[in-house]
Amino acid sequence: MPARVHAVVVVRPDGRTPAALHLRRTLTAIAALHRPVDALTIVLCGADEELERIARDATPTHIRTLSLNTGYAAAVAGAISDIDEDALWLLAQDTAPETDALTHLVSALELAPSLAFVAPKLTRWNDRSELVSMGATMTRFGRTVMHAEGQLDQGQHDGREDILGADIRAILVRTDAWRDLGGLDAALLGADQGLDLGVRARLASSRVSIVPRARVATAGDGVAGVPAPISPQRRQRAAYISRTAQLHRRLVYANPVAAVLLWLSMLPLAAWNTVLLLLRKQPELIGPEWWASLTALGRPLAILRSRRRLAEAKRVPWSQLAPLRVTGSQLREVFGTDEAGESPTVPTRRDLRFFTGGGAWLVLAALVTSVVAFPALLAWPVLGGGALQPLRTTVSRLWADASYGQLSLGWDVVAPADPFSTVVALIGSTTPWQPSQAIVVLWILALPLAALGGWFMATRVTERSVLRMTAGIAWALAPTFLIALVDGRPTAVIVHVLLPWLFVAASVAHRSWAGAGAASLILVAVIAASPSLAPAVVALWVMMLLLVVAMRGGRGASRLVWMLVPTAVFFAPLIWHAIATGDGWVLLADPGVAWAGPQVAADATGRSLLAAGIPTPDIAGWATLLPEGSVWWVPLLVVPLALLALAAPLSQRWASGIALLVVAAVGLGTAFAAVGIAVVFDESEVVALWPGAALSLAWLGVLGGALVTLDAALAPRLRAARAAGAVVVSLAIIVLALPSLTAMARGTAYLDRGDASTLPAYIAAEGRDDANVGTLVLTPQSGGGLAAQYVWGGSETLGGQSTVIATQTTATEQDELTGTLAADLVTSTDSAAIEELAAQGISFVLLAVDDGDETPAARALRLSATTSLNQRDTLEGVGETAKGELWRVVADVSERAAPSEETQTMTTIVAISQLAVVGIAVLLAIPTAATRRAARRTPRVVGPYWQEGR
Template identity: 60%
Template sequence: MPARVHALVVVRPDGRTPAAFHLKRTLAALAAQTRAADALTIVVCGEHPGVAEVVAAAEADVIEAAATTSYAAATALASSRLEGADAVWLLAQDTAPEPEALTHLAGALERAPSVAFVAPKLVRWDDRSVIVSLGVTMARSGRTVGLADGEFDQGQHDGRDDVLGADVRGILVRADAWERLGGIDAALAGADEGLDLGVRARLAGARVVLVPPALVATADDGVAGLPSPLTPARRRRAAYARRVARLHRHLAYAPPVLAVAFWLVLLPLAAVRTVLHLLRKQPGLIVPDWMASVVVFARVLPVLRARAGIARTRRAAWSQLAALRATRAQERERTDDAGDDDVAGGYRRPELRFFTGGGAWLVLAALVVSVVAFSAVLAWPVLGGGALAPLREGVGQLWADAAWGRRALGLDTLGPADPFAAVVAVLGSLAWWDPSRALSILWVLAMPLAALGGWVAATRVTDRPFLRIVGGALWALAPAFLVALVDGRPTAVIAHLLLPWLLYAGSVAHRSWAAAGAASLLLAATAASAPSLVPALVVLWAGAIVLAVAVRAGRGVTRLLWIVVPGAALAAPLVWWAVAGADPWGLLADPGMVWAGPQVSADAVGRSLLVAGIPTPDVAGWQTLLADGPTWWVPLLAAPLALLALLAPLTQRWAAGITLLAVAAAGVATAVAAVGVSVAYTQSQAVALWPGAGLSLAWLGALGAALVALDAGLAPRLALARAGAGALVVLAVAVLAVPSLTAMSRGTAVLTDGPASTLPAYVAAEGRSDPDLGTIVLTPQSDGGVSAHVIWGGSETIGAQATIMSTRTSATPEDEEVAALAADLMTPAAEDVVSQVAGHGIAFVLLAPAWPAESDAAGTAALTARNALDQRDGLDAVGDTDKGALWRITEPVAQRPRVPAGTDRLAELIAAAQLGAVAIAVLLAIPTAASRRAARRSPRIVGPHWREWR
């Protein structure tokens, strides 16, 4: 037995539990050893009254150090006091050995002269049946692998002897080995200290041995070892320490050439690991990883010292350590977080039952109804009518329209794109061979996609197959959705299709990063398609954060905060432009083509229809269908759904019911306010916001609340009553949908076949290959005026629309120049106007039909303009077309002016920031095996009872 054992206890009072409490137990455990330590040195890092009192009562040599002193530095300070010691026992304030621990450790060290140090079995402070650590090794990748961490102690590892390393807490080290090895490497930042000491001891020709009978309890709250992951700050600190230690060991152990190569790729490797952390749904590790990489990259001298120390003491080859390293199978077994999906007494989510529960049949039925109702659309390569227009013919042009830069409308307008242009680009890219075909496909698939989305959203409310079918059917038959399909409103259709998925992901975004990533993308797309929903969505998002703080003690708030980041990144340039131009109201404008289609008025009658979910004055088409018949009863068809929704707060799931009613209220408020707000203009007419997007949000909340009432408001034995109530609601809404579903066959739908271009075919053919070909369009107005605007390329397209132009209320210098050119073109006395027009890159002049309807004043203006244009030198009349009278400029047409210097650079910076935010969201949203396992361990239904929100 070594003649003299010197115990070192390092105390740093910065843990969550008062250090004095742990230190008392540790010192009492040392005093109770059957084989007492011969000397005791206590290193106190920092000042603390309670610790000072405990230390003063102990018979020990005391060293005072700064509060920032690490465990390695503290043991180095105490090394000068080890004179005469044969062994050093490394302890901390929270490592309390069992009475026989030192006896077992010292005996093992005496029996094996070739051993550099022996390690005890670390157990939990409050439960000695759980192993904290019993031996450590590393994989070939350098990853640290605990051999028994977190296991219940059943003696299954007591036969293990030789190991590569061990947790530094509680080890008993020969004094000569401690001095020869230079103690603990301070560059490890507190992680893998025992592993590194063991590796260096093995290379020096010594062994590391486990002594399982020696038990040392640890609370993971001291200066030694990694802190317990009880708070986000501690988790980040532990992640930083682990990464620093691993990178430092890589550089210290690798051959010189490989070490230099690895040092050079440290920062690029951090970038790659950033992507991996996002894929693994661990964004909290990104900052610690980068910090560790930067620190290790800058700290060259500690690496050189570590390599020199290994070279000085090395007596064995690295190959002799191979047998003690973890194999790939052992690494996967010890570090894979898979585990069993079913822990004892744990929760396992039931199967979704999409096929066996009738979901697939619902989607199939919706597809059949859609094909019957919109069969003509299948033959239309380009969908027209309403707010529909062609898409760009190339995917590159689609994405160019989504970037900051020169807009495809206006004389020379520079500015941000609408976020909806990115949605259009994604949609068009799905049909890259013919982007405009994407809208035709979307129109036919809209109803089955809506049914699928409604069914999936219903799974967050109920696990009853019938009620899920009811939810999917009601969402596909929503009046605002069907009216948007019949009237040709793509933004409203897309928003309606996205909302149930936003509810599905957003309702559990506080649980996981995968859900938060998906919700952030869905929120960005929804807000881009229906900006009028943004105020309501922001209110609901803020309410979710307040709820997380109040009910969940702030857990998941970071995930909820992330939800708005991609949408904010996409909208930031447009928001900045609107605020700088003192026109923030324009941010609410419906994107895409501006169309003053039929919608209810802002009076009491119109808003009462909105409360019933009907966005048009013809009562969802029933006035047209019944001609002179009464339609007062039509809004009552929505009453069964509303009554069920109002009953939800009276059920045992009142919290979910109230929340969903709040969603419905936000949607109704949005729709009611929207019809009174006009921020966009087409020709000379102001266009009110479309209230249908708000009604879709209201329908989502009311539908969810109604499902809550049906699911929890009726006892299980009343299944027949539940089925009858659900069938009644579906029947009532189906009756309400009859005019919309038959509009195509009756010829009352706004949808049309095409046009392939909003410009004459001659211009479209020229502009197809030259997107910088300009056309000035003159449109006589009913009041005798003329509207003038410039279109670039072969057609106006949905993605090329810009609210920075459709919502401005004051003329810009470009507007004034276009107006001057138009006035000069229609004034016979004006000279050289054609050359001025050609100098701007404009090659055609189109005199469009009068808008909105032919009048005497409009006819006079059109005749005057035509006569003036026919008499112009430099204009060659192409002739009358279905889009109006067309003239071609015969004078040399200049190239469209280049953008100012720096604009391309600005566009690249904005695009990089936006793509970065979206890429992060995509990486977070991609499901992994671990995220799917975690999801299966949590309920699919949200808020069965308010306590379960915790």
Template identity: 60%
Template structure:
């Protein structure tokens, strides 16, 4: 029979838990045992006067003091020298056994001599109907699986006896087995100690048994076992200990032949598990994963000692453990909660088809085809700020990387983040990337309607209001103006904004939403850098609300939202700040093109506040032939009035936040209209205020929907449909000039050329991006604009703000100016040789802007004469793009980027950030189940406090 029982009680006060209180409770529980312990040794890890006083007053044969960092395994090893009895009972300060616990544990050892140790049923100290642990097993790959962890105790597991291992707290171990096995493995870092002891006991020919009738209440804040996840730091510590223990056991149990391969696979496995953790929406475990891998990689001595301990005691084969492992099928059955796993679902059906969303998109398709009928036959779209795309997808992505730019004599530097957006869009049709822009223009209105409808689902459950939101967003004046004028960055930004709202509104809830919002945030900022300050302000507001209303839960997800955008913009920000040109960071990407827009005066700001980015509101001035248009802004008044009412409704928090969004957008538009930081040849180009107006339109529309959703009493609910109809009619009337502009010939859109350069150059540069063309354009005000284009054409993705926003001439600019002046001057004899030395193979004398002035015509004729007289230039002929000459002297290859290593590191960092965001954005079954437990509408005062 077991005979004497020697209890080892380990106490570690850490300043965060009431160790003295728990110690008193555990000592009282020991005194109340129906079968009292025969000897008690207390190990106090650390210094605490109260704990020391309580321990000194206990009926212990000795009290041992150890350093504060001593772990449970080390403490039990110290106390083992004083063990005098046939069995050892392992306890911590937070383990309070029931009065019958020890008697039932000793009975289990007495009845089964083959049992090495008996394990009690651990229950929560504050709720003894919840099982903390009752047996532990592993998967085939060594993952620890609790057999009943967290379950409601109904006696469903009381029939189980044989197990592979158990939680170390409260186990009663035969002294003989304890000494033979060498106690607990100190290298396990405080996790899986009972499991490892059970595995080694099984290999030694003994058994491990459960005693469900022996109850031990645990608080989860002691030195043994996993701690309660009461803080982020505690969760990370628990995860690190668990993963370190798992990797250590894997190496300690491995076959000698497999051991070196497992050791070499530690870091590659960590990289793979990083991806798995991101897909599983557990990015917080990535740090512990790498830390545990590093520890296992260098702790060769500890692994050798663990393997030696197993060899010394082993008498059975590893195959005998297989029946006690959990199979993958059993694990799936345990994790699959079935239809009841959703708990109380708070999210209804989306009702996209039954609620009219599909009909809205279909109507938008019809409207788009009617508005732009000619686009269906165009292979390339031109006009305004539009240009063709590269003909090869690889070149699209090359334009998005740091390195030599497609414009400029020898310009090396970061690409605009918008180039990455262009690369993504062009990659959707690899055979003809430029055709994607045509498709985008035709699909823009239905895509906007779809995005607006989904954004409205975060505001209301009512189908009529969702339809109103989608239609109003698709017919927003700023969006239609961008379509008619040919502004691709503004169009894409408007299409992305509602999806950013859709994902960003719930980014605090899940990593899926945060990952999607981070990609959308990066896309919006890439297309409209002027929105960055406003979006950052809104991000800070979201952080404040999350901290205030959710006690900080979800802050990590919100912090991630801005990281991909920061990674994509960092090289450009660093470059512009280094040269002292911070204002250039708000410049619109793409083709620098002024186009029609409001003046930065009181009248212009009034139009911006009404939602119109151009001086002709909605195009009605041209539509009516110059008739008064003072009444046009009144058509947007219903949305503004409803948005102002939103903060007065029951959902006032949502109303206030949406008004802040609208105010941020208006402030951005006001500032943008007065800022010109880029140039097109000799003309200054102001920042497009329409991006700010789009953001303001989003906030105002959301506020209007909140007001209509919750601002009407039930007895006047009929007014909701009437108000929604009024808004739709007003916006429909407002959009008439823009939707008919193509039919009236009042649009800037044209059938675009496949190349902005002559066909001869386009053919040469189609497959060779290093073909250089010097383009000389006479200016009507006098002088000439010179630029170097590399490849077969200027392209949308090849544009760069580091060239279009320069405030001072660089050394390359001065060299290009001198070279251009020499070429059009007959007396400069080596100009062509100098051009060839810079990699320039063609010279194009482009026509001046219509109408051509006398100064421009005079310069063109004299320049053409000078170029014709050069022996080193071969006249190709006059083309629709201008007069072209080919350089006949040997042409030097274009210089490569000065630091290719930098290019690779920048690309790696940016791709890593985007890859992480993509992995986080991938939905999982668990994420979908969690989403079903939260309402789709955000901000209902009676549904949620978030």
């Protein structure tokens, strides 16, 4: 029967709180015990004058000083090498027992000789009603589960007695059992030491018990146990220690064969857990996971020592521990307790009300409007006109165009593909039987998708159904969006459809990894479709980051940083190319087909139209309906929306209003700048950046600001005024949209039925099965010049376009050779030019027909070129086609040069990098039960209460 107790207090001055504050309370509590200790040893890990003074004032039996990096197990072992008391009480600087704690612990140990050690009820340092631990257990695979951790102490667990193990802090151990069990395992690094000691005690046929009446307060800041995860650094440290301990125990507890297999599978297991951590939205734990795996993998001697200690203590089989382990169902119950209820102080998310609030009817109405406005699309297999072109005929070709390597245009251009090609490949893959049809489906669904996006965007701003309906209407009928649909601008359509979802995800990215993951994926597509938005996005991102740092102390900053990572990875090859060539403008160029369609000029009149959200000089199509000079009033239709947006800073939610106005200002400023920048060439014509995508961003900010005003600036009793404002805005936008919605019926749309190929059917048939079929396309220019372009495969395609080629201003050696060959072909009959074409793999020469009105100079050049080409023996005339006159090279045509080994290596590296970052983003974006529970505890509307920092 133990009569004497030796207490060991280990102190290390490296916690978040000065150790002296905790040590004073602990030593004071020990001195006030009803049942005093018989001996007290204080172990100081690291020399500290104040701690030494406090320790001496407590008049302990012994004071020992060890090095600062001494672990708890080593400190205890060094302090009790010559102990002769009957029981050992393991304490730390932050374990303050209540006055009767030792009395209850000693009584429990005296009454049950079979007990190896007993553990107290651990409570929070400053709140004795919150439990830290009432024992510990583990799963079949060694996962540690603390009993009652984080629960309020209502006596609900006081009936528990037998436990498998316990938190190491404040346990009372029989001295003889301590020696028989070999003490603590230092290889556990401080985690699970009490659990491991309990496992060995149980296998030695002893018992372990919890004493609920004995209460000890702990701060989680001492040398014993795992540090409390109260900061990102401490969370990672705690995760590393816990994971290292778990892996070490697995290797120690397993039989020899299983231990070897576990050791060999350590790194593959870390890779698998990396995926799971991403899926659980815990990427900050990936580093600790790998570091812990490498630590456990690199300590075979420590594993052998621990296995030997376990073997020496073992007396009973492992099956004796089964009743004390936690089962899968029990584990789910333990970790699912937060579903039972939520604190009334936490805001609860309301129902979405998509169907009852009219959202479904809005989307259906938008679909009907789309069919009525574009009825011919239901029968068209391919879209043409404007900046549209067909897609590749197979999915594999789509993705080949999206990879780094040889481009499908140019002589033998090796360069990074535009990220927009990946977006095109993704869209085309949705209809693998005919990829071009996916663009037709996108056009049909564009209006309902925009209405859906606008409605969901409004859910981040307001809970009112009428305002969400207004947002859906205003977003779907935005003039810049309808103009993009009518003119055939796929990049602008994609940006407008995606921007609301980017707002939905990015607005909560600071508080949710799921939001950050989704936003990072959407942002890639948005910037890929409109690189000119990148400066605006970066500016807004910096503002968000500064707000998070200022208002949330940096919590969530890592999530915001991740938002830009996928975009940076996808654009990295293009950025590297721009640095290497010294041409940074390529990074801002609009991808896809270079088309100088109608758009406002960079003058006062043009920018005034941009301020009204209209990017074309025909004033959103009204100039084609009304006489010239009678459409001055059309831009005034956006005035109600603009006035409501400007009033947003005056509402109760002024912070949200200001933020949305900043979005509008950044978007409008980007549109003003874009219209005056021209970096792309359409043969001999310079094409300015399309400002419509930036106007979509500005429209989002203005619309959001107007919703804030209608939602928060009016008193609840003014429901009629709120509804009237929503109706006025909706009617004004509908009137503004009428010309665009009727453009197809009136024949003023650039959108048209497209061909399956931009080349003659003869070439398209051969290029269907052979992507290396080369065609030299010669196009007479209006000024008498000649444009020459190489096309590989059966057609030019939307995904095969390249801003590297479209923005090129300096002729390369290949360009000069191409110009010489083109000149020779149309001015002489020398066969050397044809032989050079055949050597490079060119099989066809096409003299293209100008779609517009042919100038006399262009006609004269075309006629002389036809004469010259017909006189060549090495060219065989195929005939006149709808695409122009075609000749076939009859000389021996060589195969197109295969990409070099260096190019293939770079292609692999780029593909793996992009796939990896997309995989990570997808895993982060996938919702889980935990993220859904967390979302329900936060309001859907972002920023309704400024003081919450949401």
